[in-house]
Every structure is written in C-alpha cells, then in structure tokens.
Amino acid sequence: MIVIEHCAVATVDGAGTEHADGHIVVSGDRIVAVGPGTYAGDSGVTRVDGTGCLATPGLVNTHHHLYQWATRGLAQQEILFGWLTELYPIWARLDAGVVHAAASAGLAQLALSGCTTSTDHHYVFPRQGGDLLAAEIAAAAAVGLRFHPCRGSMDLSVKDGGLPPDSVVEDTDAALAATKEAIDRFHDPSPGAMVRIAVAPCSPFSVTPRLMREAAGLARAEGVRLHTHLAETVEEEAYCRKVHNCTPVEYAESLGWLGGDVWLAHAVHLDASAIAKLGASGTGVAHCPSSNGRLGAGIAPVRDLLDARVPVGLGVDGAASQEAGQLGSELRQALYSARLRGGPAALTARESLALGTIGGARCLGRDDELGSLEPGKLADIALWSLDGLGHAGIEDPVAALVFGPPAPLRLLLVGGRAVVQDGVMSTVDEPTLAAALSAAARQLQESP
Numbered sequence: 001m002i003v004i005e006h007c008a009v010a011t012v013d014g015a016g017t018e019h020a021d022g023h024i025v026v027s028g029d030r031i032v033a034v035g036p037g038t039y040a041g042d043s044g045v046t047r048v049d050g051t052g053c054l055a056t057p058g059l060v061n062t063h064h065h066l067y068q069w070a071t072r073g074l075a076q077q078e079i080l081f082g083w084l085t086e087l088y089p090i091w092a093r094l095d096a097g098v099v100h101a102a103a104s105a106g107l108a109q110l111a112l113s114g115c116t117t118s119t120d121h122h123y124v125f126p127r128q129g130g131d132l133l134a135a136e137i138a139a140a141a142a143v144g145l146r147f148h149p150c151r152g153s154m155d156l157s158v159k160d161g162g163l164p165p166d167s168v169v170e171d172t173d174a175a176l177a178a179t180k181e182a183i184d185r186f187h188d189p190s191p192g193a194m195v196r197i198a199v200a201p202c203s204p205f206s207v208t209p210r211l212m213r214e215a216a217g218l219a220r221a222e223g224v225r226l227h228t229h230l231a232e233t234v235e236e237e238a239y240c241r242k243v244h245n246c247t248p249v250e251y252a253e254s255l256g257w258l259g260g261d262v263w264l265a266h267a268v269h270l271d272a273s274a275i276a277k278l279g280a281s282g283t284g285v286a287h288c289p290s291s292n293g294r295l296g297a298g299i300a301p302v303r304d305l306l307d308a309r310v311p312v313g314l315g316v317d318g319a320a321s322q323e324a325g326q327l328g329s330e331l332r333q334a335l336y337s338a339r340l341r342g343g344p345a346a347l348t349a350r351e352s353l354a355l356g357t358i359g360g361a362r363c364l365g366r367d368d369e370l371g372s373l374e375p376g377k378l379a380d381i382a383l384w385s386l387d388g389l390g391h392a393g394i395e396d397p398v399a400a401l402v403f404g405p406p407a408p409l410r411l412l413l414v415g416g417r418a419v420v421q422d423g424v425m426s427t428v429d430e431p432t433l434a435a436a437l438s439a440a441a442r443q444l445q446e447s448p
Contacts, residue, residue: 002026002416003039004383007050008397011373012057012357016350018398024055026379029192029415034373052387053410054397056353057372058116058380059327060360063227063265063286063315066120066136067094069102070441072323080233080295084163087320088124092167093447096130101440103139105433106325108425110316111145113326113406116380116414117360117370118145119286119315121227121265123152123202124168125178133182137195144419144427146193146380148364150200150227151182155211161243163205172211175201176218183222191369192378192415196224203229204248205239209255216256225261225365227286228252231274232266233297249274258283263363265315267305268298275301279308284363287355289337290330291317299341302334306351313360331356331402349402379416384409385423 002025009022011034025033025041033039039047071090075083103120110118120136133149140147153175156162162169170178179199187197199219201207212228219226231237231248240248249270252258258277263284270278278285287300305312314330316322331352338347361371369378384407386400391407394400401407412420419427 001032001042001045002048002413003041003045004048004050004055004381004411005038007053007055007383009034009055009373010350010353010398012354013372013374022055024373024381026381026413026416029379031373031375031377031379031381033375048383048411050383050410052385054384054386054401055373056114056382056384056401057357057370058382058412058414059114059356060313060364060371061110061115061118061316061327062263062313062360062363063288063317064106064118064120065122065318065320066103066106067091067099067122067124067132068318068320069106069325069437070098070444071320074320078295079235080297081163081235083295083321088164088168090445091124092126092165093444094124094126094129094132096132096135098440098444099132100135100139101433101436103136104143104428105437106319107140107143107145108428108430108433109325110327111143111412111419111425112409112423113328114382114384114409114412115327116146116382116412116419117148117364117366119148119150119198119227119364121150121152121200123154123200125170126168133186137186140195142428143425144414144417146414148196148198149186150198151179152200152202153179153211153215154202154206156206156208169206172208175211176214179215180218180222183224187222187224189223194415198225198227200227204236204244204251212255212257220261225263226257227263227265228257229266230264231269232292234269237269247271247274249277253277261365263311263313265317266292266297266300268292268300270301275304275308275310278305278310282311284311284313286315286363287312287334288315288317288322289333290324291315291322293333293337294321299337301341302338302355303342303346311359311362312355313363314356326406327356329406335402349396349399352402353398379413381411381413382409383411
C-alpha cells in the first residue's frame, strides 16, 4: 500500500470535501481511504510525505491532437480555416514514426502538468502513413497515461465542398471500416481500462452527413462514445447555415449526434436554444480556452453550460494551436476566460478544478472510476508542490493551484503507479523524447 499524508486534500467529490491536513491510502490500482489527519494503519506501508502539497484527482484531458506536436509555431496569425489550410499539406506527410514521437512528447508534457487521463482526436490518415493509431497507443503505454484515442475521419474534400485537400481524406466506407477495426483491436471496456476507443468524425466542414450518421450508428452498436468538433468558429456557423440551412447544434441533432454518449470539442458559438439542447440531452463539452484564444475563435459560454447541467471538461487541444501543451495551466485559463465573458463571479477556483477532473471524467463516461478522490476509485492522483516561491503566502491551496503559476508535481500516480516524481518523468527519458520530437518535426516540415 501507498499512503500520501500531511497534505491538503481536495477530493472534488459530490460534497466538495476538503482536508487541510489529510491522507490518501492506495492499494493496488485503487484508492481505499481518504480522510483527515495521519493514517494510523500498517507500519509496513510506503509513506509519501506531502508536507507543503495539495493532493487532487489527476487531471483529465478531453480534447487533443497529439500529432500536431510536430508542427508547432506555424500559421501564427491565422483563424481556424486559414490555419488548417496552411497545415493540411504538411500533415499529409505524417507517418507512424512522426506520430509516435509527437505523441510521446505530448503525453509526457501532459503528465508533467498533472494529467493522468488523455484523449486524442486523430483524423489524418495518409494512405502510406502506416499504423498511426497503434503508434500513439504504444506511446501512451510507454509514458503510462490512461488513454482514450478517438478514431477520427474526414471524407469531404475541397472538391466536394469541404475544407481539406483530397490528400488527407478517406473513402467513406473505408473510414467506417477502419473505425470498426480500431474498436475491435484496441477498445477495452473492462473496469480500470487503460485504453478505450471513441468514434470521432472530424467536423461539419470535413465530413459528409452520411459518415456522421453512420459513425453514430457504429458507435452505439459497439457501445463506445462519440466525439467531434462543433461550433468552434463563426466561419463554421456560417458554413452550416449556408450548406445545411441550420446551426451546428441543429445539424448535429439532425444526425443523431446529441446524447449522453457524446462530447463535443469547443462549443464556443452557442445560442440559448443550443445550450438547452445540450443540457437536455446530456451532451458533454470539451472546453479548450487557450486554443480558442490562440486562434481568436471566441470564448465558450462555460457558466451558461454549467447552469444548464452540461458536462464540461477541459481540453488542451492540438499543440499546433496550443503550443504549451499543459493541462494544469488550463485551470487558470478556463477561469480567466469565464470571467472575461461573465465577470469575476462567473467561475470559482474550485469549479475550475472540477472542470479539469470530474467534469472531464463525465465527458468520457468514467466518472464512476475517475475524477475524484474517493474510496473505490482508481488511484489517479496528482500531488502538487505549493511550498515554493510562486505559491508562498496563498493560504487557500486550491486558489494557489488555480490562480498561481504552474505548480510542480511532487508525485503523479496513474492506477497507483508513479509516472512523475519530484517534477521528473519516471517512465520515459525527457531529453530522448525531445530529441526524437525535434527530428520528427524537421522530417515532416522539410519533406517535399
């Protein structure tokens, strides 16, 4: 057993239980006890001194594009459509080696920022690229994070009225078949699973209605979740109104894409009717504040979504539109964005922490196992050091974590296994990952 003690504990449970000086007991991959004071049990346990630290659930990343770690820093002044147009030809040269290097670096960066579970939305599959999904799943296994890769797809190229070039789209039937194969090969529905697959056609402007509709049917027949981009920009809304004569949320609804098994990336441009539809259907939202800011997409109505009982989690989004790749700092970004839109009472520090933990777990359908520190849940735990210069004097540890600078990790456990210790990866070598990523980026960007 592992006992973490002498630390502040924010459980993020339904009652908002916190302990100013508490402990957490881990046996195997599960939490078996959480409480105040020092653990008085077996002297043979491994004890972790959390003095000066805050323990929280591990963060849950609900939206990412890991391959983009190889194309950071490009299209710096573009809106989404221009940014995609510049990057699609580069992404058409992706192969399994590049994807493995990018995913390894991106997942390690997430771990170093307190993330224990991450999704990835991979939707670019060049014909000669190799087994890209397997490459990123192998990277996640090496880094040690719980992983929910979303098998994406695009079948609507520019010649048919979409945005992507022909070189990065798939045939509709081939995309559906490959998605089914990904579920059969990799999806693990068992309790405590490290890998689960979701079905994820890319967006209204890169996917045909047929693929959207049949992908939803496939996901529900296989018992997996659904994910896509929606309502990210005003340009997307204009596209939907012009092509489909409706808003993005109305379009999704018409295709069977609202429900408790769906979560949507961004959801920035929503009217009251759209928010009500998401709330009534239980459809989740992956809020990506830094990426939305980088691309000038707008500020999602997070307060309104929460008030409508929409499950809302946090997403880093692709590293080509959020070059830092850190989930921990999104806690502050989410709070600031909400307050820019709705004033200083729009979101509290604890609500922001909930977005990054239990909110994300709800989006992924895993709030029975993840997202809070409670007996019986998986031992995915972040122990943040708050005793340094950057956090000194902030008496409220949750406020210190959210309002303060990025906090270093004393310890990050995934299923009871140490992935980060004293701010350093325990599972992979960071300089090796950085060198491999640099080489992959050069290969991708310098290729003819």
